[in-house]
Amino acid sequence: xxxxxxxxxxxxxxxxxxxxxxxxxxxxxxxxxxxxxxxxxxxxxxxxxxxxxxxxxxxxxxxxxxxxxxxxxxxxxxxxxxxxxxxxxxxxxxxxxxxxxxxxxxxxxxxxxxxxxxxxxxxxxxxxxxx
Amino acid sequence: xxxxxxxxxxxxxxxxxxxxxxxxxxxxxxxxxxxxxxxxxxxxxxxxxxxxxxxxxxxxxxxxxxxxxxxxxxxxxxxxxxxxxxxxxxxxxxxxxxxxxxxxxxxxxxxxxxxxxxxxxxxxxxxxxxxxxxxxxxxxxxxxxxxxxxxxxxxxxxxxxxxxxxxxxxxxxxxxxxxxxxxxxxxxxxxxxxxxxxxxxxxxxxxxxxxxxxxxxxxxxxxxxxxxxxxxxxxxxxxxxxxxxxxxxxxxxxxxxxxxxxxxxxxxxxxxxxxxxxxxxxxxxxxxxxxxxxxxxxxxxxxxxxx
Numbered sequence: 001x002x003x004x005x006x007x008x009x010x011x012x013x014x015x016x017x018x019x020x021x022x023x024x025x026x027x028x029x030x031x032x033x034x035x036x037x038x039x040x041x042x043x044x045x046x047x048x049x050x051x052x053x054x055x056x057x058x059x060x061x062x063x064x065x066x067x068x069x070x071x072x073x074x075x076x077x078x079x080x081x082x083x084x085x086x087x088x089x090x091x092x093x094x095x096x097x098x099x100x101x102x103x104x105x106x107x108x109x110x111x112x113x114x115x116x117x118x119x120x121x122x123x124x125x126x127x128x129x130x131x
Numbered sequence: 132x133x134x135x136x137x138x139x140x141x142x143x144x145x146x147x148x149x150x151x152x153x154x155x156x157x158x159x160x161x162x163x164x165x166x167x168x169x170x171x172x173x174x175x176x177x178x179x180x181x182x183x184x185x186x187x188x189x190x191x192x193x194x195x196x197x198x199x200x201x202x203x204x205x206x207x208x209x210x211x212x213x214x215x216x217x218x219x220x221x222x223x224x225x226x227x228x229x230x231x232x233x234x235x236x237x238x239x240x241x242x243x244x245x246x247x248x249x250x251x252x253x254x255x256x257x258x259x260x261x262x263x264x265x266x267x268x269x270x271x272x273x274x275x276x277x278x279x280x281x282x283x284x285x286x287x288x289x290x291x292x293x294x295x296x297x298x299x300x301x302x303x304x305x306x307x308x309x310x311x312x313x314x315x316x317x318x319x320x321x322x323x324x325x326x327x328x329x330x331x332x333x334x335x336x337x338x339x340x341x342x343x344x345x346x347x348x349x350x351x352x353x354x355x356x357x358x359x360x361x362x363x364x365x366x367x368x369x370x371x372x373x374x375x376x377x378x379x380x381x382x383x384x385x386x387x388x389x390x391x392x393x394x395x396x397x398x399x400x401x402x403x404x405x406x407x408x409x410x411x412x413x414x415x416x417x418x419x420x421x422x423x424x425x426x427x428x429x430x431x432x433x434x435x436x437x438x
Binding site for chain 2: 006
């Protein structure tokens with residue numbers, strides 16, 4: 001196949017599919033129904049250290065986790081799915097929309113959380129350390 | 132004889148099939164999920180793979196032509212020889228794929244294919260950018276030394292990849308029984324992509340599932356344990372560069388840390404993913420053992436009786 005045609009097919013195909021998916025509403029972020037659901041995400045990532053306490057954000061898009069081994073972690077949406085990380089070594093900064101968390105982790109370097117101002121204050125204070 | 136580049140020819144079919152699967156899922160309200168950024172990352176990984184193949188393809192092809200110059204054998208280009216080459220190359224695929232899950236150096240290249248938490252036709256295109264660096268091209272050397280022309284070997288390898296495209300779907304539950312017995316199918320490959328402890332390191336087949344049955348790595352899809360897709364520790368990024376290179380960086384960091392022996396440094400590259408010098412991480416074998424400690428009733432069920 002001539003390279004220009006391949007290029008048009010690949011670039012055009014990718015762009016068109018992404019646009020269609022977005023317009024179909026398939027860019028929505030995951031909503032955690034309750035604390036149990038967020039805790040289950042944590043436990044599927046870290047079965048040796050399950051959640052002892054789960055604090056769900058007001059909009060149900062993220063959760064702060066206290067683990068049975070005394071660590072603090074975060075669960076947040078990856079599109080329609082989720083990721084989870086310990087907050088060890090995290091730099092947490094308040095932004096106008098919530099919190100910006102930087103982790104020393106190449107696979108999850110930055111987490112932007114949309115939080116109410118009051119919960120952003122609370123999470124920023126407690127996020128990096130065990131209560 | 133000229134052999135076409137079937138993977139490039141198949142690009143329009145790939146795009147059409149993705150659109151068809153999406154329409155199917157949206158109309159039937161079952162058979163899988165799509166998410167914009169996940170699909171976009173998969174498609175960009177696929178495009179990057181095409182670019183890398185064009186740019187670095189000469190390395191493998193040069194190696195194969197070097198071997199072709201060495202061998203006195205030439206099996207010709209009959210249909211029968213192409214068919215035999217296809218089957219033997221599928222056996223080659225099985226072993227390269229198995230190495231890809233059991234040797235971290237090779238896993239570093241293959242991990243990106245498993246990094247999506249979705250399982251749809253775009254996942255099939257989430258291909259490596261760094262396959263050349265694994266040096267797994269050497270596993271094709273016996274085929275060429277036996278007298279299969281390099282162009283034929285690459286042709287059947289392309290057919291193998293094109294076959295594997297359609298099995299990356301949840302829209303198809305099970306194929307007819309005879310087909311499931313011999314061929315790799317959506318059901319068998321869903322198992323391969325499962326991050327459930329039961330499904331780790333199973334179903335490495337490309338086209339023929341018989342290799343897994345022969346070499347003891349076959350696990351059937353269990354209705355009560357539906358595959359959850361992705362990695363043991365899922366990525367927190369959709370950035371294709373991070374998806375493509377994260378495990379290589381992990382190997383580099385592990386190998387260059389201070390205070391470990393030379394053996395440990397080598398093991399960080401060649402041991403199974405999850406190996407660590409201080410036992411702070413888990414390999415898939417250890418994950419299975421820990422799962423059985425928590426869930427002893429799963430003992431001796433499929434996926435927990437392989438070793």
